[in-house]
Amino acid sequence: xxxxxxxxxxxxxxxxxxxxxxxxxxxxxxxxxxxxxxxxxxxxxxxxxxxxxxxxxxxxxxxxxxxxxxxxxxxxxxxxxxxxxxxxxxxxxxxxxxxxxxxxxxxxxxxxxxxxxxxxxxxxxxxxxxxxxxxxxxxxxxxxxxxxxxxxxxxxxxxxxxxxxxxxxxxxxxxxxxxxxxxxxxxxxxxxxxxxxxxxxxxxxxxxxxxxxxxxxxxxxxxxxxxxxxxxxxxxxxxxxxxxxxxxxxxxxxxxxxxxxxxxxxxxxx
Numbered sequence: 001x002x003x004x005x006x007x008x009x010x011x012x013x014x015x016x017x018x019x020x021x022x023x024x025x026x027x028x029x030x031x032x033x034x035x036x037x038x039x040x041x042x043x044x045x046x047x048x049x050x051x052x053x054x055x056x057x058x059x060x061x062x063x064x065x066x067x068x069x070x071x072x073x074x075x076x077x078x079x080x081x082x083x084x085x086x087x088x089x090x091x092x093x094x095x096x097x098x099x100x101x102x103x104x105x106x107x108x109x110x111x112x113x114x115x116x117x118x119x120x121x122x123x124x125x126x127x128x129x130x131x132x133x134x135x136x137x138x139x140x141x142x143x144x145x146x147x148x149x150x151x152x153x154x155x156x157x158x159x160x161x162x163x164x165x166x167x168x169x170x171x172x173x174x175x176x177x178x179x180x181x182x183x184x185x186x187x188x189x190x191x192x193x194x195x196x197x198x199x200x201x202x203x204x205x206x207x208x209x210x211x212x213x214x215x216x217x218x219x220x221x222x223x224x225x226x227x228x229x230x231x232x233x234x235x236x237x238x239x240x241x242x243x244x245x246x247x248x249x250x251x252x253x254x255x256x257x258x259x260x261x262x263x264x265x266x267x268x269x270x
Contacts, residue, residue: 009147027144028064031137036060038133050121051129059115059126066111067104068094074103078239079228101138101217102243124203124258131209132192138213139185146177153179153223167225176224183216203258210251214244 014021039056043049075098076084076091084091112130116123145151149166153174161172191212196205218241226238237245 009149011148023147024144027140027147028137031140032060032064034136034140035130035133038136039129042129042132049125049129051126055119055121055126056129059112059130062111062115063108063130066107068099068107070107070110071099071101071104074100074106078103078243102240102247122202124206128203128205131206132196134209135185135189135192135213138188139181142177142181142184146175146181151177151180151227152225153177154225156223173225174223176220179223180217180220183220184213188212188216201259204255207251207255207258210247210254212251214247214251217241217244217247 009023011022011024012020013023013026036056039060040053043051043053043056072091072094078100080098108130109127112126113123115121116126149164152162152164152167153176155161155171156174157172158174160175162175163170163172167173188209192205192208195208221238221240221244224238224240226240228239229236
């Protein structure tokens with residue numbers, strides 16, 4: 001059934017005077033809690049891990065800070081470099097929206113590299129652990145995008161088309177946030193679970209995350225109004241697809257290199 005009126009969900013969940021709590025922030029916290037609970041459960045099941053509950057809590061706290069910082073900088077660099085060059089202070093106006101998953105991922109990777117080096121923990125052990133739970137947080141984040149009426153889809157005549165107020169055009173559009181919520185959340189989570197049905201080498205789970213997130217994101221972007229268009233050999237791609245293609249390539253390289261490296265290590269451990 002077609003929704004006749006523009007969809008509007010108040011992005012403010014609770015107001016106390018001039019203090020507002022936004023649904024988007026709540027979705028971030030729910031996602032963080034899901035990562036914590038799933039990762040803690042996986043730690044308890046492992047007999048050989050050196051990762052403790054304290055390590056996990058520190059990683060999630062500082063990792064979230066790194067994701068926000070990297071996400072904001074990534075958005076400025078990948079999508080609106082010219083604008084932010086002239087409006088540098090607006091980098092700090094996070095409430096106005098504008099975050100990049102790929103930038104956030106880079107921020108988290110940099111943080112985890114230095115954290116694991118300092119704590120003398122294997123980087124790929126932490127990375128594999130977090131990669132198993134991140135899809136759940138990505139899912140809640142997309143719900144936050146939907147509530148905000150941002151990152152909406154391209155025009156559609158399908159029965160579930162929605163008019164988004166933020167589009168300012170009164171056109172029915174794909175609820176692409178919900179498509180990506182399913183693809184980057186439950187679908188990616190299940191793919192990783194299936195992959196882990198058998199014992200895997202260290203780092204392979206992280207590589208699989210990169211590969212399949214990239215693939216699913218490229219699919220989801222088909223129905224999403226692109227933030228930035230790039231033309232390559234007369235074909236057009238969104239910036240999200242280009243960055244995701246780079247993830248896929250790096251994922252395959254990592255899978256191959258780490259597998260070779262781990263096999264050598266396993267050989268000498270026999």
